[in-house]
Amino acid sequence: MKKLFYFATAFLFLFSCTKNSPKNPPPCRNIIPIDTFIANHYTDDSKDLYLSEIYNDSSHFNFNNPVLDPVELQDVLGIIQAVYNLQSTESKAVFNQYKIHSRLCNLSHTVSIGVNVSATEIINLANNKIPTGNVLLDNILSTYHFDSVSHMFSIYDSTLPYLRIYTPNIYNLNPIINQLKTISTITMSEIGGRCYGDGDRIIMNRYTDSTLIDFSYGWGDCPSGCMSRYGWLFKVKCGVASFVKNTY
Numbered sequence: 001m002k003k004l005f006y007f008a009t010a011f012l013f014l015f016s017c018t019k020n021s022p023k024n025p026p027p028c029r030n031i032i033p034i035d036t037f038i039a040n041h042y043t044d045d046s047k048d049l050y051l052s053e054i055y056n057d058s059s060h061f062n063f064n065n066p067v068l069d070p071v072e073l074q075d076v077l078g079i080i081q082a083v084y085n086l087q088s089t090e091s092k093a094v095f096n097q098y099k100i101h102s103r104l105c106n107l108s109h110t111v112s113i114g115v116n117v118s119a120t121e122i123i124n125l126a127n128n129k130i131p132t133g134n135v136l137l138d139n140i141l142s143t144y145h146f147d148s149v150s151h152m153f154s155i156y157d158s159t160l161p162y163l164r165i166y167t168p169n170i171y172n173l174n175p176i177i178n179q180l181k182t183i184s185t186i187t188m189s190e191i192g193g194r195c196y197g198d199g200d201r202i203i204m205n206r207y208t209d210s211t212l213i214d215f216s217y218g219w220g221d222c223p224s225g226c227m228s229r230y231g232w233l234f235k236v237k238c239g240v241a242s243f244v245k246n247t248y
Contacts, residue, residue, distance in 0.1 A: 031078055053204070
């Protein structure tokens with residue numbers, strides 16, 4: 001018997017927001033039972049899709065919330081589960097035949113910072129001495145559990161000193177980056193790392209009354225950029241999915 005995870009909450013509609021109507025709850029959510037397969041294999045995808053939604057919309061209602069909203073994550077995972085529940089030829093192609101996943105390009109653990117190398121706190125940070133002595137910097141590092149540092153150089157100018165700081169936790173890095181920018185000895189702050197090449201993709205767009213989610217398989221020199229692509233587009237509403245069309 002499949003193990004079910006029921007994601008229910010009494011505050012469901014307090015957190016309800018979607019792409020086209022961030023202040024108004026949709027008619028219903030996709031909070032449905034999640035089976036073991038989806039929980040084990042698509043939880044990271046749901047986080048990546050939700051971060052993509054935030055990072056691509058500066059007006060997103062959670063743009064300035066560093067902690068990933070658990071109700072929103074439940075909703076996104078429910079969207080994936082709804083497609084899986086179809087058990088149709090199209091959904092089986094996605095989950096069983098091609099095993100399509102998100103590219104996990106939305107980094108949530110790493111921040112790159114440009115620094116004043118002569119500042120005492122920066123010298124300490126560069127040598128992994130935390131706390132650094134700067135109260136504001138140390139508060140940020142402690143709050144978001146940044147626990148290691150590496151050296152790097154800008155791809156634009158190798159003479160500029162940069163550091164990369166890491167946290168083991170998953171955060172929306174937007175507000176953390178903005179906090180770091182208030183420190184005078186930090187000259188630049190941005191999401192660290194890059195996702196190069198191409199491959200399989202999941203693209204999700206949540207609207208006021210429904211969600212469109214496209215699972216696509218890429219092939220043909222994907223490390224440089226896939227030359228060909230074939231996809232399956234689904235519509236999900238109130239935890240129920242339907243197949244829309246193939247995408248090319």
